Amino acid sequence: MEFTETFDAAEPTHRLVTRRLSGVKDWDELGGVTVENRAIRVLMDYGTVVHLELDPKHGQFETVQRELAQVPDSKCIFVGSDHEFRASLPEDRALVESLLEIPDGDTDAWTDRLFYFVEFVVLTDQSWLYRSVPHEAHIREINAGGIEGVIEKLNETFAQVRGSAVVPFGGLVSWTTGGTTYDLKWNSLYCSDREKSASYDLERLRQVTALFSENLVRLDWKPVPAESLLRRTVWRVLGSGSAAPPPQVEIPAGEDGEKILDAFRQLRERLGYEYDVETSSD
Incomplete structure (x- = not known):
């Protein structure tokens, strides 16, 4: 997801x-769309404007076209957007929320929400606060710089939601030993050296x-069935056999x-x- 050069290019702080x-x-309740909608409801409390891009195939496109102002090309903030609309908060909040919701099992609404709802951003008076590409689950980015209390409120919202959280954008911790760099991300352990790099799925851990006496961490991993290796998009090895x-x-x-x-x-x-x-003295 890219903003135009004329718009604030602040980097995300969390995801x-x-x-x-x-x-x-x-x-x-624990699904990706429901989780994101819960976050957006919190974030819109801090925002003043929403920009969204819809594909004309979206089931509510005509409603949005009628109710919201279409952003002229000279003021678009999404690179290459064709149908970018502006919603004011809180005035247009109900309409925005109607675009986000998916009734249980409604596959048409699911298609609209993930594929015809192209891009979405919540803005404040100072910068962007949240940006998302609905069909790309890894692009759910937060810019909390200067917004007091927003991360704390999100953490409170997701404290009891299994499998979801707000985490630092750049990963939790990284270190280098013996010529290898390790980066612990929210879903993987990434390892790289001069010859190769690999990402190992934490679901397998x-x-x-x-x-600590030996400066080591032992890792016990679940085996992966051979037929599933090619299907796991998180399991990536570059330049390694x-x-x-x-x-x-x-x-x-x-x-x-x-x-x-x-x-x-x-x-x-x-x-x-x-x-x-756990820790061990062995």
Whole structure:
């Protein structure tokens, strides 16, 4: 998602993330669309304007065309947008919320929400606050700079929502040892060196054991059926002949190593991962 050069190019500070839980549909209580809608309701409390782009195939396109102002090309904030509309808050909030909702099992509304609702942004008087590309679940970005209390309110909203959380945009923690850089993201452990890079899905993680006396973290992973390897988009290996995850990784000594273990704990607690975290003197 790109804004035009004339618009504020502030970088995101956080992102909204949702695990794909088994058997959960987008419109379910823990589903991706319902979760995002809960976040947007909070964020619109802090916003003044919404810009959205709709495909003419959207079921409510004519309603939006009639009720909202279409943004002239010279004032569009989305790069390459064809049908960009402006909604004022709180005046047009009800209409915006009607575009976001999916009645249970309504596949037409689901298609509208994910594919014909092209782009969406909540603005404040100072900058953008939230931006989303509905069919790209990884683009749910928050710019909380200068907006006091918004992250705390979002954290409160999702405290009891299993599998979803607001996390720092750049990942939780990163470190380099022995020529390899590790980056613990909300859904994966990313490893890279001069020759290769790989991303390992945290859904596969069973156990994290820290051995601080040896500056190591042992990682126990669930096996993956051979037929599913090609289907897992998170499982990516570049320039490597093997996708086997590391059984252990080196960590820095002292407080920096403890921060890494704390990051694994935070992910487990906030996103409901099933792996265990412990320390060992062995």
